[in-house]
Amino acid sequence: MHSRGMASDIQERIKKLIVDRRLPSGAPLPTETDLMELFGVSRNSVREALKALQAMGIVEIRHGFGTYVGPMSMAPMIEGLTFRTVAGHYRGEDSLLQLLELREAVETGLIARLAGRVPAADLAELDALVSRMEEEAAGGAVRADTDRAFHAALYRGLDNLLLSEVLEAFWDAFHRVRTDLVEAPQPDPETTCRQHREILEAVRSGDATRAEEAVRDHFGNIRTRLRSARYAR
Amino acid sequence: MHSRGMASDIQERIKKLIVDRRLPSGAPLPTETDLMELFGVSRNSVREALKALQAMGIVEIRHGFGTYVGPMSMAPMIEGLTFRTVAGHYRGEDSLLQLLELREAVETGLIARLAGRVPAADLAELDALVSRMEEEAAGGAVRADTDRAFHAALYRGLDNLLLSEVLEAFWDAFHRVRTDLVEAPQPDPETTCRQHREILEAVRSGDATRAEEAVRDHFGNIRTRLRSARYAR
């Protein structure tokens, strides 16, 4: 019955409550006191269950206000991937490279599926993003946000929100670990711009092979810089 | 300082402790009492932090024995994806279909990268798995385990453990939701076998286009069955 303990039991019950009542993201949950009475357990146990659910993004707690159904985003996955990568890194594994290779494998795989099928609106946005990238490059370095936005806009054409979120999660985790740990040589802004421009044009032309090559080049560039990095700490 | 609260603060400190001491998976952590004294907080706060870390798979708690560094597997991601999908489903979203499309997009993207590059040992294992599948099909239905093993063995050739774990996580989440929620018509075992055989042969022959087509067919089959499903509850 309570084979995994009381707190774990309560987690399941709260999840069930959300499902049974068809509660959408942002809907209010019962107060801690209500949950105590509802499940017949102490406040402490309720709180431990809520903390665990909060860590999974299933629940959102606002001090002095109440508890709500969480956004169910990929944020916890980012946290987990980030920590896993950082911990692995400090134990001497090439975990950051592995994470980059994950992104490379998935994105090069998806780009062919996308060639020639990007909506005009997204193409326009990608044009604007590459332009902004070139402006920033002239000023010294490309902002990380811009790169993120490019990749996000690119795969938006696949028309799968879940997939987009997963890709963004991978990007976020990689970027967070990279900025935390690595003293990589500053990427050559011009090369970065040229490669993004090439990806865009390849996708626009509908040439799947060329697009795949372009993405592979882009990641190859990042990988080379990463390999030659001096690690912080 | 403690902008996100004490418990959140302690989570970070415990994570830092794991990183700083280079603790590998399975290494023992200080006891709750030790952590109380170490951080100067109450038992309760320590426990809430540990529960959250446990939910993320960073920590593993064994009653009466101690607390240990967790396996850092993708298990929490599976949990999160599963719940997200189930909750979305009950709110009338096509979340399960979306999850299947995520798998389809990623796997069809990766298969081209794999064609003609699967190690002989893996090909032999895949042969054995399809054979087992055919035996099971003769007995009525293909076991889910066998399908899982096939997909796992297939992408093992990409030689990226992280990628393999992510793909298996997607498989697990999909399968869990499917068996929980859906009364889908039993897949025709023979069709399933033939499609897996075709994927294997396409990959063996090194024909990337054919392999991609084979995977797309396979997922198309699953998708069709899913669309015609009667949902449980």
Add this chain to the structure above:
DNA sequence: AGAGTCAGCTGCTCTAACCAACTGAGCTAG
């Protein structure tokens, strides 16, 4: 020497009290 027992660790749950953040109704000043 082997099997059973128990002391001691460990984490688990409960109770009770007080602290801190936020909301909203009501009061006050303009």
Add this chain to the structure above:
DNA sequence: CTAGCTCAGTTGGTTAGAGCAGCTGACTCT
């Protein structure tokens, strides 16, 4: 009459102490 302030009430956050429950290993009895 309205804009702004204040304060009471609600909700989550934290602490403290007590006892329960599961596991291990050494000790004891056969």
